[in-house]
Amino acid sequence: MPYEINRLKLHKAKDLLPRIRDSIYEPVSAMKVTAWVTKEPVPYSERNNGTRLELTPGDKWGNLWDCAWFRFEGIVPDAVAGHKAVLLIDINGELCLVDEEGSPKQGLTNINSEFDFSLGLPGKRVVDLGMSAAGEQVDLWADAGCNDLFGKYRSGTLKEADIAICYEEIRQLYYDFEVLLELAEHVAEKSARQERVIQSLYDAALMLEVINEETAQRAREVLAKELSKQGGDPVLTVSAIGHAHIDLAWLWPIRETIRKGARTFSTVLTNMEKYPDYVFGASQPQLYQWMKEHYPKLYDRIKERITEGRWEVQGAMWVEPDTNISGGEALVRQILYGKRFYQQEFGQEVKILWLPDVFGYSASLPQLLRKSGVDYMMTQKLSWNVYNTHPHHSFEWEGIDGSKVLTHLPPEDTYNSPSAPRSLAKIENSYLDRNVSEHALMLFGIGDGGGGPGEEHLERLAREHNLLGLPPVVQEDSLSFFRKLEQEKSRFQTYRGELYLEKHQGTLTTQARNKWYNRKMEKSLRELEFAASLLLAMGENAYPSEELEEIWKETLLYQFHDILPGSSITRVFEESLERYAAMHSRTQQLLAQTYAKAARLAGAGEGQAVVFNSLPWERNEIVAHQGKRYAVKVPPMGFASLAEAKLSTGAGEQSGLRAGERQLENRYLRVTFGQDGSIASLYDKAAGRESIAPGAAANVFTIYHDKGDAWDFPRDYRDAVAGRMKLEESSYSIDGHQVVMEQQYKFGESTLVQRIVLDEEGTTVRFETKADWKEAEKMLRVSFPVQVMTDHVNCEIQFGYLKRPTTRNNMIEFVRDEICAHQYIDLSQPDYGVALLSDSKYGYSAERNVLDINLLRSPSYPDPVADRAEHQFVYAIYPHRGDFIQAEVYRKGYELNTPLTVAESDQGTAGNTASFASLIQVDNPHVMVEAVKKAEDTDDLIIRLYETSGTFAETSVAFGVTGVEIEEVDLMENPLGKAVDRLTFQPFEIKSLRVKLG
Template sequence: MPYETKRIKLQKAKDLLPRIREAIYQPVSSLKVTAWVTKEPVPYAERTSGELVELTPGAKWGNLWDCAWFRFEGIVPEAVSGKKAVMLIDVNGELCLVDKEGSPMQGLTNINSEFDFSLGLPGKRVVDLGYEAAGQQIDLWADAGCNDLFGRYRSGTLKEADIAICYEEIRQLYYDYEVLIELAEHTPENGARRERLIQSLYDAAHKLQVINEETAQQAREILAKELAKKGGDPVVTVSAIGHAHIDLAWLWPIRETIRKGARTFSTVLTNMEKYPDYVFGASQPQLYQWMKEYYPKLYDRIKERIQEGRWEVQGAMWVEPDTNISGGEALVRQILYGKRFFQQEFGQEMKVLWLPDVFGYAASLPQLLRKSGVDYMMTQKLSWNVYNTHPHHSFEWEGIDGSKVLAHLPPEDTYNSPGAPRSLAKIENSYLDRNVSEHALMLFGIGDGGGGPGEEHLERLSREHNLLGLPPVVQESSLSFFHKLEEERARFQTYRGELYLEKHQGTLTSQARNKWYNRKMEKSLRELEFAASLLLAMGENAYPSEELEGIWKETLLYQFHDILPGSSITRVFEESLERYAAMHGRTRELIAQTYARVAELAGAREGQAVVFNSLPWEREEVVEHKGSRYAVKVPAMGFASLAEAELRQEQTEQSGLRAGEQLLENKNLRIRFGQDGSIESLYDKAAGREAIMPGHKANVLTVYHDRGDAWDFPRDYRETVAGLMKLEESSFSVEQGQAVLEQHYRFGESTLVQRIVLDEEATTVRFESKADWKESEKMLRVSFPVQVMSDHVNCEIQFGYLKRPTTRNTMIEFVRDEICAHQYIDLSQPDYGVALLSDSKYGYSAERNVLDINLLRSPSYPDPVADRAEHQFVYAVYPHRGDFIQAEVYRKGYELNTPLTVAEPSRASSAAGRTASFASLVQVNHPHVMIEAVKKAEDSDDLIIRLYEVSGTFAETSVGFGIPVSLVEEVDLMENTIGEAGAKLSFQPFEIKSLRVKL
């Protein structure tokens, strides 16, 4: 049958392909191999400081994460004279060849990818010596890591180290054959083009009964006719750019990422010398900064290619961060530091946000991008959706404020394209917006663990440029692609709101200690910048700009999308937690020192404390200082002396504060507890309403089986309850103006101590929790069934909030069961609502009237001891009259996360300066305008004040200053002047505004 004949012919060609590949290289002599092994990397100057090992193929040199300096020695035999000579080197790990000065020259990896076998398993093992190498002395050094691209151990033995002949005609034949076989497989079944391709491959196979350069040339002459056939007018043109997505940590530690960068980038430079059409791009200024610091000569070579235009610096952020958990101001700093680095180092203005691999995209991002001069966004991760297909590859993405950016998802749904005919065929056939667009993007190369494009990618593309049967492909920068896409923009659809990824919801909770530190660092950095700005306003230029930038950048590094989400190996978190503790300690130390100096300049006497409030509303609270309690009133963004505060004595039951008989009570709330420790009633005395659904229990600590990994937990986890945390003991007390219930829980080997605290004047109840978690593959959640009904829950995100459905009417609603929120999640009716507040949790669920927080989970991959540790966290419940806007729930969230700070002058006051003239640095008079940041400008001693509208409404506010100012200008997020600011500021819903204040 004709069909059978075509199948047999094509299969014969496919069977021949491995034989052709095996015939490309002929080893002719072995290299002498010596290695000096160390546990951690050592510089080139110390390359012989490790344990000396002499190696032959099959000999072991290291264990996982070991490092070594290899030396390869030999003489190229005269037998290769007139032929192309190469070295074949495979150490069963990652290797970087260096020059005589120790600068990276080429990366070699033993295997490409185990995550996608279609990308091809053979790694980079070939080192070209050229056609004039006969008699050449080989003395080559290389820096090795005993791990593959994905951090796996592959025996730690030397596999090969040979000098070989490369039969170039056979090598070229291999790629001719490979491309045409794939083209035939992706050409219409009964078309003439497919018939001719299969026949040509079959005819060529007859010439290859013996494979040598002569028969290879004969076969290539047959295939050349098919490779020469050009396409017609294209439906879609593919813009291809080389890429090597490098996770800054994942299945390897950060120290290995630095070396991955050197290996990957040196390989890129080597291939650019061989392939003149090759265009490559790489993102993440942090990675470039490491190259500049560790490999300056390599960095200079990279800069030359950037200047030439063949190397594109990509992305507008310091790293490719998680955008669900990272705070709003942190995302601003990602852009600020990222764009400034590329501008200062390379003179490049970044216009594209490059986030191929993060786990969902916050709905506030479009505004941050537009106000930073970023017009475009590229990602592909939404292709990982499980239940619902994202409707577009090219679209306008609209944020919560109405800002739009042009977004593109490469239709191949990968950043690891093999650049093969199947890639181009998939792009043409799968492009969801091909009805209105003629342009699509392809990212080719090996990524995640780095490596980047190899010769196979570039050889394929050289044959596919304009090949009949495939869409044309051109290598060019992603920015050039977006400029073409911009011309079609008017025809694209708009997608509004968050880009929710239907996977990886577990990352909102995994590695809880990292998330706790992240929140503390974000809030502490905000506090330090405010404190230092007070000093600046007082005329003392002691702003710690350099140290602050360093701490910020390291905090941003740990927001990378496999660190902050909790999806890396154990070592990554051991190291990040150690650094977090040091950074947090140093930041708190700087805050204390700075406030002490402000107190001194404010005229406080020695021993006389001052209370500081960095939030933009007046706060009346009770603070403790040296064992005494004071009722203070502190102005917005300012300070007040404790000398003027009311000294509070111990309260009695006459104050309404009670604890005992399964009850906590103050004048606002009355909470009744069951014998199992759960809340049976939360009565809002001021509103005259019960907040908990009658007949239900709240603050129920439920443990679920969780056999997922760091990324995902089972969607049906509610069906697999492992049990409840069991109350073992409890005690009630009234202490220092607080009604307290302390409860001790146990589940298995794990314990949880919870202090449920009701302050004397409070309208919220806090749950101060300490857990010693020892469970494996378990998840701890706490739920609150509230007496409020609403179809939507209100979730704080960066610079605003989202309304998400509490119903499960559609597959989209069902999939979005686990949702991200920052300082609060709230369920409100028009007349009443209940909010959950948190100091460090991000994973929530809201179904019908049940609010639920994901507190802890302990998966076993990739960190087998994830979160089996001691934890601390605080959450709170805030029942309120009116909806969440009227109740100003956002303020409760900020207050929980930003306590008042008490400081004493370091010595008696010795200076006045501007001190007596203000106690409040800046004030706004609209309750829905938040001041998110006060900082020194990047390039002057002016102050930058960042404000935003929190409620999703129009707002107009005046901005007042407690100090003389000469000029107030509006600036964008890059601190470029937009225009002079008037006496009043008008805000669109969720609008961010930044002011430059000249003192």
């Protein structure tokens, strides 16, 4: 039968392909190999400082994460004369060849490297010497790492180091054969095109019983006819750009990422010399900054290709950050610093957000992008959804405020395309919007651990440019692609709301200490910028611009999507925690110095104290200073002298503040505890109603078995309860203006101590918690079943909130059980609600009337000691009359995370130079001032405000400083026009003002 005959023909061709590949190179001479091994990288100038080893293939040179400088020496033998000469080098690790100055020339990667082999082989082992004359000296140095692309140990032995002949005709034949073989499998079955391609492969195969350059040339002539056949008018054109997704830390430390960048980028530059059509793109200014610092010569070569237009700078953010957990202002700074770097270094205005691999996308992003001059977004991660297929590859993504950004998901569903015929066939067949679009994007190369495109990608593309049976493919930058796609935008659908990834919900909780530090850094930097801005308004220019930018950028680095989410190896978190502690300490030191100067300028004498409030509403609270308590009233975004505050001696029974064996009470709330320490009742005295569901217990610490990894926990975890933390001790006390219930719990080897605090005038119950967690593969959660009926939970995200369903009526709702929230999550009826507040937690669940918070989880991969440590965190419960908008729940979240600051005047000359007590005031309770900072390029102030409630709003903005000029700017601080007396906000709209001080 003809079908059987075709199967035989294809089988013969497939069997031949490995033989052709094995015939390309002929080793003719082994090189002398010397290595100098060190534990950490050393510069080229110190390359001889390590342990010296003479190596032959099979010799071990290192253990995981060892480094070495290799020297390869040899003489090209006579046998190479008249042929192209190459070096074949594989050290079972990553390697970067350098020039005589130590600057990277080309990256090599061991063949034995972890990768999805269906996408191609990750190894790079060939160094092209060209048509070298016999007798030419080979003397090369290379910087090595004893790890594969993904940080795995692969024997640490030298595999090969040979001078070899490259039979160019056979090499070309290999790619001719490979492309046509795949084409035959992806064109229409039994079509004339398929029949003729198969026949040509069979005819060529018959000529290759003996494979040499002569038979290869004859076989190529047979194949040339089919390779030269072009398509007609295309229904779909594929734009291809080289890519090398480089995780800034993951299964390797940050120090190795810097070297991965050098290896990858030097390989790109080498291949650009060989392939004139090659266009490559790379994101993340942080990576470019490292190249500039560590490899300046390489960086200059990159800049040349950028100027030429063959290297595209991508990304629009400082790194590719997690967008669920990172705070709103942090995301603004990601774009601000990212775009400014590209503009200052390369003169490039980046228009595309490049986030191929993050674990979900905040619904606030579209507005941040549009107000930063970023018009497009590229990702592919939604293809990882487990239960529901995202409905589009090309669409307009609409955020919570109504802003839209044109978004494309490459239909191949990968950023590691092999650029093979199967890639183009999949794009054409899988493109969900091909009925309205003629353009799709393909990202080709080896990624995650870097490496980028190899010769195989580029050789395939050269043959596929306009090959009959496949959609045509053109190598071009992604901006050119998006501009074509934009012409079709009017026919695309709109998708509104968050882009929820149906995987990796564990990353909202894993590595809790990193998440705690991230929140503290975001809040400390906000406070420091406000304090320094206050000084500017007082007439003292002591704004630490350079140091602030340095700290901000390192904070943004640790928001990378495998650091902040907790999905890296142990060493990454050991190093980041050490740096977090140093940065937090320095930020607090700068803050204390700045507020001390501000206290003096506010008129406080030496040693006198001033209370500062960086939030835009008046705060009436009790503050402690030098063992005394003061009742203070601090104006919005301003300060008040502690000397004028009322000294408080304690509340006592007359205030309604009471504590008993199983009860805490003030005049607003009464908390009753069960025998096991849980909350049996939270009675809202002001509203006259119970907040906890009848018969339920709240604040119960439940431990679940968690056999997942850093990314994912089992979806059925509720069916695998390991137990509950057992109450060991309980005590109560009245501490000044607080009543406190202290409880000590134990489970296994783990302990938890919690101070449950009710302030005299407090309307929240605060849970100040310290945990010594020693459990492996367990998850600790706490829940609050509340007496509220609603179909939606209100979740704070960056610059607003999302309503998410509390029902589980369909698969979309079922799979979105674990959700992200920042400072609050709330269940509200029109007349009443209960909010759960947090100072550092992000993973929640809200089903029916139960609010549940994920406190800790300790998976064993990729960090086998994840979260087995001491932790501290605070959460609070806030019952309230009215819904969460009427109750201004967002303010409670900010107050929990932004305490008042008391500072004593420094030793400078005292004097009241401040003619104001409040720097900024807004008169709408639903408008938040998120940031006050110095402008990037002037001494003006930048004020960032947003509407919090999802309604239209108006507000005036009053400044304590007189004679100011105000204009509205975008998020990049570019002018938009003069600001009016009253600002009008659309729902969730962000506005930025430039204030020129008089």
